[in-house]
Each structure stands twice: as C-alpha cells, then as structure tokens.
Amino acid sequence: MIDESIFDDIARRLPAGLDVIESTIGIHWALYGLVRLTRPETILEIGCCYGDATCFLVRAAIHNGMGHVIGYEPDGNRADATKGKVARACGADAPFELRGGFPVEHGPVVAADFVFLDLDPKEHYPLAFQHLLLSPGGLLCTHDLTYLRDMLEVRKFHDSLKDLGWETLGLPQERGLSIARKP
Numbered sequence: 773m774i775d776e777s778i779f780d781d782i783a784r785r786l787p788a789g790l791d792v793i794e795s796t797i798g799i800h801w802a803l804y805g806l807v808r809l810t811r812p813e814t815i816l817e818i819g820c821c822y823g824d825a826t827c828f829l830v831r832a833a834i835h836n837g838m839g840h841v842i843g844y845e846p847d848g849n850r851a852d853a854t855k856g857k858v859a860r861a862c863g864a865d866a867p868f869e870l871r872g873g874f875p876v877e878h879g880p881v882v883a884a885d886f887v888f889l890d891l892d893p894k895e896h897y898p899l900a901f902q903h904l905l906l907s908p909g910g911l912l913c914t915h916d917l918t919y920l921r922d923m924l925e926v927r928k929f930h931d932s933l934k935d936l937g938w939e940t941l942g943l944p945q946e947r948g949l950s951i952a953r954k955p
Contacts, residue, residue, distance in 0.1 A: 800828040807832035812885030819891035820845040823854030
C-alpha cells in the first residue's frame with residue numbers, strides 16, 4: 773500500500789537528523805514539475821541522500837505513466853533510508869532502482885533523459901559529468917546553486933556547461949537549482 777502522507781510529512785518537517793539548511797521542498801516540487809513536463813524515460817539521481825527528492829522524481833514518473841528512476845547513493849545508511857522511503861511513498865513496485873556508489877563504479881554508463889546531481893560539487897560534479905550519457909535535449913539539474921558553501925563550485929560547473937553550448941537557467945529558490953539542456 774502506498775503511503776501518500778509521506779509527501780505531507782516531507783513538506784511539513786525535515787528528515788530526521790538534518791538541520792533547516794537541508795530543507796529543500798521547493799526544489800523537490802520543481803524537479804517533480806520538470807519530470808512531468810519533459811516526460812523522460814530514464815531519470816538518474818546521483819546523490820539520493822535520504823530519498824526526499826527521489827520520492828518526488830519517482831512519483832512524477834508514476835504520474836506520467838512512464839519513466840524509470842535510477843538512484844546512486846554512496847553512503848550505505850542514506851541508501852537504506854532512500855529505499856525505505858521510496859517503498860513507503862511510492863510502493864514496492866515503483867519504477868525505481870537504487871545502486872550504491874557512483875555511476876562510474878557500475879560499468880557502462882547509463883543513458884538518461886533527465887539527471888539530478890546532488891553531491892559535493894567540488895569533489896563529484898566533474899567526475900559525474902564526465903561519465904554521464906545524457907540524451908540530446910535532456911535536462912541536467914544541479915543543486916546548491918545559491919548555497920554559500922558550494923555556490924562557487926556549482927556556478928563554475930554551470931558556466932562550463934554554457935561554454936559547451938548548453939542552454940542554462942538558474943533558479944534562486946532555497947539553495948538554488950541549476951537547469952541545463954544538452955544541445
């Protein structure tokens with residue numbers, strides 16, 4: 773049985789153990805809307821954390837009647853939390869697969885139409901980007917565009933995409949969301 777109340781719960785409070793800076797419900801709804809609008813077949817989330825954004829990505833795929841979410845989370849405790857939260861919020865048969873680690877550790881790169889990167893940008897964005905196979909016209913969303921600790925690294929990454937001819941847009945909500953469309 774699907775527990776719809778988990779979305780109210782995510783919106784109402786923070787995941788256990790996270791402080792207020794980690795609350796990003798506006799980003800989750802933006803991701804949900806982008807997935808609903810673009811109707812991607814394959815969605816990658818790299819850095820699932822505790823699964824809040826993951827639930828919104830999976831629910832968008834369910835509501836589209838198409839799409840599959842593949843999540844990567846290197847931290848075992850966070851991966852377990854994500855699996856449990858997605859099962860409760862979206863059902864045991866949800867179109868979701870969780871893989872530990874990073875995409876590069878799983879052999880051939882997965883082709884995707886939509887990617888959400890939510891990792892330490894200085895350490896992981898260049899590596900993650902190097903191993904992404906994003907379809908032409910696909911969207912790459914990155915978190916923390918306006919979060920002081922990570923802002924400069926995310927903006928450098930965002931600007932490097934512009935230099936490659938990608939269309940880019942930055943949303944200054946909460947910690948910020950960068951949206952880039954591959955040419």
